[in-house]
Amino acid sequence: MTFLLGSGAGFSGDRTDAAIPVVAELIRRGQPAALLFETLGERTLAAAHRTMRDDPAAGYEPLLEELLSPVLDDCLRHGIAILGNFGAANPDGACRVVAELAARSQRGGASIGRIHGDDIRARLGELDLQRWEAENRELPGEEALISANVYLGAAPLVEALELGAEVVVSGRVADPALFLAPLVHHFGWAWNDWDRLAAGMMAGHLGECGAQVSGGYFADPGCKEVPGLARVGYPIIEVEEDGSLVVTKPAGTGGMVTERTVKEQLLYEVHDPANYLTPDVVVDLSAVRVEEIGRDRVAVSGIRGKPAPQRLKTTVCYEGGWQGEAEISYAGPNALARAQLAAEILRERLTFRAPPELRSRLDIVGHASVFDSDAGDLQSTAPSSAGSDYRLRLAVEHAERRWVERATQELLALYCAGPAGGGGVRRQFQRRVCTASYLVKRSDVETFATLFDTTLFETKMANERRVAHGTR
């Protein structure tokens, strides 16, 4: 029997009403189904660790309540399992939010699974680590270490489902493993059935970025038209026991599922398509076929699998000092020349107002920015455009906040001391977390699932409150 995988979110910050039509469609179809929330990237995991340093109760997906509350009750009543990596740096904190939401639902509670084992910070020093091949920047010392999280596979998620979890909360797991797990649980696929595991992983790969497979992040007016993006339907992947899969979306939603939308997502963040590494299987896409079989229905076949890798990817976060940004606008006649003059002035000021190790970059938005190098190669060579509305942006980085403040203050000072007609200065600073990737031995990673004990948790919280108030 077909198993349905519905996507509820494709990143942290995604639309929080996206899951509603997906769940309605899953219920309408009445087939076994799961709803998956993928909300954790390299950037968001780092941000979560940063947040947790300042507030130990935070560090899970900040939109968790908004994402879950519209659909939790329906999913619990209809037996639709929810799995999400919305635990981020603090799965216990996320479990508590889910427990509170479930307590307020019609059901009055839920069985919540919690995944353990991705956080290996405490053991990092004793593990055999390999640097990931695609990075070779210098890294800060151990004193700057914030966190280390392994990309877990689907096994502990399956374990949580076997324990009876209706909502599974994880931190770092490989995004598509969220989708593979309910398939393995439902169909009973073996952990060495490589072709099926690969198909399940690719069902996850296609679904994990939400609307990116169903018309989101695809539209290019005049070339690639997409209807109804304001109400784009998030994907539903239909998977059969033999691993065949069809990508579709809820009826009556915007967006579209076509050969083209599926192809773009198929290779998204893939390197060698014949060796796409995931924790549970190495996927081989060399013979993959993508075929439209109906309106908003695309079949993907020919996915093959090879034995799982012996090492798992680990993201390590370090303190990365401070980053600051400041911007100012120039518009109207001769605007580009005035913005360029402002950039020159800033460059000169920074040579004697900031330490030499300050890293900085200047963009002229409207002329040359996101394509450019840090040195501004395109800024000097790009042809002058017909535009007359430019925004000069300064970005700086330093270990100490004071130099970031000083440098961005130089842009602010352009108000009175820079070229004519500059306006609209905005300025912000933030702490930075930098990340690096390593590979750890699979055998060094201990992972398992538990059911979150809400009673125990409430007792513990009550005790902590008593301690905090000085009573024993």
Place this chain on the structure above:
Amino acid sequence: MAHVEANLGASPLEGSMPLHRLAHARAGDKGDRLNLALFAYDPRHYETLVEQVTEERVLTLFAHRGASGVRRYLMPSLSGMNLVIDDVLQGGVNGALNLDGHGKTLSYLLLGMSVTLKGE
């Protein structure tokens, strides 16, 4: 989509043009490594992409960003290819000073590359 198909049918494409006319692309990032998945709208143009969107030309296009190497994986069954470019993200999403630390916009830097289509 309809627009492109109409174009292909009505006036055959010929001569020099941006890759954007023939192909669509999406960028993805991991660390300091970028992948650009590129697909011909029309499978008949796949061979043109193979001939002209070479590792060398892509490396040149991204040279100002510090690209250290390009690997190209051809996917004939998809009428497309995957281009993997190293050291091009200026530190990546948690390290870059670029507004777009992911490099998500760079699919359109590739699509601005000039290609020449011979008459059919």
